[in-house]
Amino acid sequence: MNRDAMELLQGTLDVLILRTLAWQPMHGYAVSRWIRERTEGTIEIEDAPLYKALHRLERAGCVSAEWGVSENNRRARYYRLTATGRRRLREEESAWRRYAAAVFRVLEPA
């Protein structure tokens, strides 16, 4: 694991999960791998908060879960983005973009 990895900003995980599940329904392990690959180790992510977040999102109605069969023929819990989740993703994504743009405007030399 990358020693220089940054701490995950509060509230970021939810949007990352939603974004990931927007591609296709997948189980928790796949979500974990996907995020790690996409962030290329820049952000340190533990799996425990990821699973907590998945179930929290299920309770909020953003994702639904169903048992299915994994690539290696084992019972795995698949998560799927719901309409509510999709809406939430759109909102958070645009919020993030505005936030990042604002930060960059400050950081970049005038």
Add this chain to the structure above:
Amino acid sequence: MRPRLLSLIRRTSSTIRQDVDAELQFHIDARTDALVRDGLTRDEARSRALREFGDLEDARAYIRRVDTAIEQQRRRRDSMSELRQDIAYGFRTLRRAPTFTLTAILTIALGVGANTAIFSVVHGIVFKPLPFPQPEQLVKVWSANPTAGSMQVTVSAVDLDDWRAQRTQLADIGGWWYADGGSGIDFTGSGDPQRLSVAFISPGFFPTLGVQPALGRLPREDEMIRGGNDRVAVLSHGFWQSRFGSQRNIVDSTITLGGAPYRILGVMKPEMRFPSDRVELWIPFSTIPDNATPRIRPVRIMDVMARLKPGATLAQARQDLNAITQRLAATYQENTNWGAATVMPLADAITGDVRRGLVALLAAVGFVLLMACVNVASLLLARSTIREREVALRLSLGATPGRIVRQMLTESVLLSLIGGAVGVAGATFGSRALVTMASGQLPRTSEVQLDGTVLLFAVIASLVTGVLFGLAPALRARGTDLQASLREAGRGLVSRSGQRLRTGLVVSEVALAVVLIVGAGLMTRSFIQLLGVDLGFRPDKLLAVNFTINTSRHTGQAHRLVYREMIDRVRTVPGLVAVGAVKHAPFRGNGERISFVPDGLTLGGGDQAPTAPLFHISDGYFATIGARMIEGREYTVQDGAMSSPTPGAPPVFSGTPSLIVNQALAEEHFPGTSAVGKTLRLGQTRIPIIGVVNNIRQTSVEEPVQPAMYINNMMNSRVGVTLVARTRGEPLAMANAVRGAIWSVDREQTITSISTFDQFVGEAVARPRLLTILLGLFGTLGLVLGAVGLYGVLSYLVSSRQREIGVRIALGAPRGAVLGMVVRRGLLMTAAGTAVGLVVAFALTRYLRDVLFGVEPTDPMTYALVVVSMLAVAGIASAIPARRAATVDPAIAFRSE
């Protein structure tokens, strides 16, 4: 996700735990496998996977909590959507059977509506606390004379002052004198003279109630005593609005009352309607002049209430007042036997004598609701047999029995709520009609309204009703035998248990009906007895004009002349048969109670003279009202002769005083001899008796007549007058002529009321009449509901056994026998129900004893009539289905379905 109405699989806490474990295990395993593929050993891979995961146990616990919450949320949602489904399904089912639905809804509406209406009245009058602060501290107080057995006597204004001064356990004590149509004052100086309805109050009146005015202030203590500045008045809100157009500057202005200036101190709030909603003014009792009501101890006319000190008990108040009255009895000779007081909660005193009747009504109307329940239950049962196939189908499709019961109950509660809503709509009219019917006969009717409590009652009554009548059929549905039902349903076989249940329902319904009819029958018999009572006078065609002669304009002895002249003038009015006058007409006052000593009675040291009410009458009064002289004669014009002592001086009464007594007094004090010629000592004067009149019902129709004395108003003058005229035709048609004759003597004379003796008698029996009408109504309802129930069950029986009946007829059974079989069955059920009902009625009706007159609660005649009428109605109700049975075509036996 597939749309799903219900999640069929319920996650229990153990499945949640297994799922969470499995999910996490899958993750660890998958990661470990991946790392092994990358070249790590299995152990290394596993520990790395765990390290990457973070706090596994914490996550496990957290996820379980979240999943449990999700599951609970889902269950709530499911049961809500199940309920929605049940309701929608219920609506559909009910719409498919409109006749059944309409019958059921109307039956329930009747039951709930009647109950809500009666409850609203009972609640407003009996249950609701009095509209004063800390109403539980308020008590009613009476003077008591234990020797005479009179425990609830109104109080002397003089005694009341002493009670107030010496009290220790009472926060305050106050009294009032108010008589409907009797206590009033003339209001002049703005338009036509007007007679106002007044409550004359003692200093403690307002402080005891704890009320405050809406405008202005209440009288000070020094404004409520004789000789003080006591010409002050407080207006009722209604009078202020109607007469003064709600002007706020009315406070501190002066109005002319009884010919004298009174200062208006304030206006009360609208809810202050004590002691009556008809009160227009509150005026200090001290303003009443001695020639109207002497302010002495033996004149006991005030109603008194007191407020307990916080924490003081009723017993302490009783002790306190008894100690005071004993001291007064020891000090004042006229109070010798009055050394006691009666104390009871004010609320009880106000509603006391109507409570029994109202509670009886509430019980009766409760029975009506029960019968409505039974009827609807039996309707539902009949339907549930038809629906057995539907239930069986749903069971076979996987519905749980619990689910079916819930569905059935939802349906019946739906029915009962709709019925209840219709009923409440009806109750708003019923409640208003009741109050109108009871006008003036019930206390506190202004507080009768369909408020939150009453609506809550209606909702609860409807819900309980729904569950009650829905339960039996629902539980039966649960027990539906799948196979048997699918096989038999629609083939017209009646299951034994269903038959028993329905028979039970009919029997209990007949029993309830019998109880209701017995109550109604007893009340009717009692009312007939009441109407048959010999009143001692003939009330038809008697006009009564009530007024008070003004003493501030007719000063000295002049008011006697005015009285004399008014009677003489009215006697000249054509169309009148006879004219007389009395201070208190029958059922319009109790006279003035005074003590007397008859000839031959010697009083020992501690003995108290007997007392009787004294009535002030004119000559010819008894002839006018149609009373009969038992012996002697009544007053003539000569008895009241007046002459001037010296020429030119105002005339004064110059005859010899005399008395007339009633039969009750004559029999009690002069048994076996003639009372005429004997004397009664009133105060220090011996007065001869010149006549004995028959007993006249004066205070109530029910109570036996007590001894009474009559005196000529010219001898002992009173200004309160009820002029009585017997008319040739309709009495009220003569009202204008009589009033004109009175005004020809004094154009300023105010008239308090014009009515007829028939009205007085009508009002005197209005309360029992109301009770009779309502109990009669409920009795009829009970009879109808019982008959309908019986009819329903028998028709069902006949239609479900058509095939069997057809077989019998085909095998040669005479049609008469078939008819007899059905009728016999109906009468058998009725007989069983009647027997049960009679026993219950026998046990319950003794609570009616207090409201019955001249009839025992066990009156055999009433019971016999009830049995006969119940059987007769049952016979008719059975005959209709029986005739249908007898005309069954035998071919039906061979027809296939």
